Amino acid sequence: MGYDFKNIEKKWQAYWAKNQTFKADNHSKKPKFYVLDMFPYPSGAGLHVGHPLGYIASDIIARYQRHRGFNVLHPQGYDSFGLPAEQYAIQTGQHPAKTTEENIKRYREQLDRMGFSFDWSREVRTSAPEFYKWTQWIFLLLFDHYYCKEADKAKSIAELKKYFEKEGNLTIKAVCDSDTPSFTAEQWHSFDTTKKEALLLKYRLTYLSETEVNWCADLGTVLANDEIINGVSERGGFPVTKKKMKQWSMRIGAYAERLLQGLEEIDWPDSLKEMQRNWIGKSRGAKVFFQIEGHNKKIEVFTTRPDTIFGVTFMTLAPELDLVQELTHPDYKGAVTAYIEETQKRTQRERMADVKNCTGVFTGAYVIHPFTKERIPIWIGDYVLADYGTGAVMAVPCGDQRDYDFAKKFQIPIKNIFKGVSLNEEAFTDKGTAVIDQSDFLSGLTHKEAMKVVIQELEKQKCGEGTINYRLRDAIFSRQRYWGEPIPIYYKNQQPQAIPVKQLPLTLPKVENYLPTQEGAPPLGNADQWAWDTKKEKVVANKYIDHKDVFPLELNTMPGWAGSSWYFNRYMDAANDTAFAGEDALNYWKEVDLYLGGSEHATGHLLYSRFWQKFLYDLGLVPVHEYAKKLINQGMILGTSAFIYRKAGTQTYLSSNLVDSTEKVEPIRVDVNLVNSADELDIEKVKQWQPQFKEAIFERYQGTFKVAREVEKMSKSKYNVVNPDEICAQYGADTLRMYEMFLGPIEQAKPWNTAGISGVYNFLKKYWRLFYEEDQWIVQDSEPTKKELKVLHETIKKLREDIENFSFNTCISALMIGVNELTALKCHKSSILSPLTILLSPFAPHIASELWEHLGNKTLLDFEEFPLAEASYLVENTKNYPVSFNGKMRFTLELALDLDQSAIQEAVLNDLRTVDYLAGKTPKKWIIVPNKIINIVY
């Protein structure tokens, strides 16, 4: 019989479920430990072997920490709003909630088979009304707050109103839209409610504005910047264009500096922090105001090089700017309008494709240089982005390559303001060696000096000031989709109004059709029941709109990242229906101690969730302002696709070792599950697999037909998906878990290769044989030898170190070494095997539980103490001893007393260098452990 993983795994999974072994308590004297996975989107395809990688790692940590006496919170849930379910609904008419429910069921079955120690009593689903009630609640909190720069935190809109009543907005330091007009307290009092509301909206942390958005026509929705990769949509790869639309946005920009600062406090991968830093994109420079000639307005520009201000020879505005229409000289109107239309038509991808080929037109207008008072022509060009800085740049062709290219192309003069530099080929952009010239009071200064002087002068003359700019844009929060959280807002006199909090959740209405309406409104426009009755405080039918108390509801829904921006707090108290999480629970669990997930969320989820956490912290609703202390990015598991080669134009396929360069062949993918571990294809199965192979001829080489391999992303369309269910059925969950960890370092991307799994499987069988011989229990109670103890304690030491460094692949190596040595020693002693089994349990919990039960008939494996190596034979009997060499250096050798003499002599004699070191004083009773030289003294 041997190692019967099927029954063992079934038995223990049932036991854990029945006893709720992994249910975490919100009250405990033990220290807490919260280990979290990024929750999955339950897709229709189910899990493949790559998905559980992070869950296995987190489960090892969770089980390890329980052994170490922590009260562990290890929850799981589903990020269940999303596009695929909705696309499926459009095609089939099936309600996304139903598809989602089915997918979740499938996911749960697959997860359960792998023996994870999740506390399922805390499961969350972002698409459940009990959950999104609180997502909507947070949305309304954001709607009801603004960002006070003085206090450097969010404050309520009520406070803002009071301020306006007293002082208007002339002195307030708050984050707001760039086009916010100034007003005094008197003016404020004179405004009607609608006007007041419109002004307040410019301050709210979630606000409505007419913005240039990334419009994806194929998906019928707008996309956030992080949802666009290389100018096309992340999902589907469709083209993206710019479009002006009224959209909800999140004022994440208000938190830019704090999001940057917070990175210093958290233990996240450097690469990921760097990505967030770049995304936030802080740059120091100055604002400069240029007076428009014959006009009462000024153009404000942002520049990081105010020191080059005397090199300005033209000005470029983004074509989208409203100001362009206003200042364009009538003679140039035609050209300018044509150019603007042209740029609007281009997709983002086209725009990116010809970066080299700069375009633009002259507006016929001029500004006045603040220092030289020269006339400077105003151009527009699409290399200037409307939504960065002020959408206007002072062009310094001598110091900026883009300005240089633009000037060359349109034959605008280039003024050289650098000493001893040639500008024939390109602009001079080196800040380190620049010496300013031809620049009045800046001449002769270095870049650094000139920066200081010019900012002082700008501020003195009130035509500019030193400033800091961020690349981080406010995040668009509206999606023209059905399957998302409804935004709890209705419109009265065109102004957004909050749904009363006690009426949440505002649940999704039924619709017949998940496509946009004929008028182009989002899918919620199809709902018959989607209006808000302010008197009854409930949703009513649309036909009552314009009755006295009934108003239209918002038709957009929230984006995918809404629910995931706060779900980690919900797990702390998932069943609470009076708060998003109870205060006690929040104060007990505080933050995630270890968060595992992919680095693809670096500038999306992981930034937005930090922003929401900081906002909730400002309101005193959560106890910490960074929610995840440590984060690990697990690497992707890639597929190993299999290829066969078809002779061009025939139905003949060649074994990969028959292909030579003279033959014209086409590589064709075949299902990896039809290939054995020696890369040999099962031809009979291929013939049944797809009709095109039924009549095909397969040319073998020496009796076998081999495929070629290539590593690529695991996906259904590449026929390289390996299903964990099948691996579990064939080798068991414990083998799968260990093998995934054994593949390589957790952070690294690595290819899946089923062939290698036998190593781990053999290990578990070998482990079993330490306990059973031909189904006879052979474990005895006798005293362990020192050698056996040494093996055990070396394993403990290595394992503990490696688990704490998340180096699971080397952990497993250490276990294998230990087991090999004990097998060689024929050790079947319970005093050795009991602690070893606890060591094994985080990795292979089922087999460990089973053997543990046989060993000690004690209670639960899960609350035994993890063994310590500190008190071990190895450590206690080892001393460090200094030895000199060549009279120059001093080494410290680790010594183990008490080992037999022949072993020492062998070790010493086999290593010439070691003998040299110890010439003349080779110790009789010492063994030299190499690589332990820790100190060199000259």
Place this chain on the structure above:
RNA sequence: GCCUCGGUGGCGGAACUGGUAGACGCGCUGGAUUCAAAAUCCAGUUCUUUCGGGAGUGUGGGUUCGAUUCCCACCCGAGGUACCA
């Protein structure tokens, strides 16, 4: 282009602060057991060699008694970002 990380056998990968490079596993080779297969066990497996050795961690330099590890330059790969003024 810029930022970040990486480059070690046939393969996945070890090597903590510089100290016997290639742990562990896969694969491969030979052997034992078996009617045979599976399973299991044992031995070998960086390259090269005239069997003394010699070479070897992407390339070329440097520091050091000693470098996969530190420094400089370059080449290659992965990820991020992209007219950010």
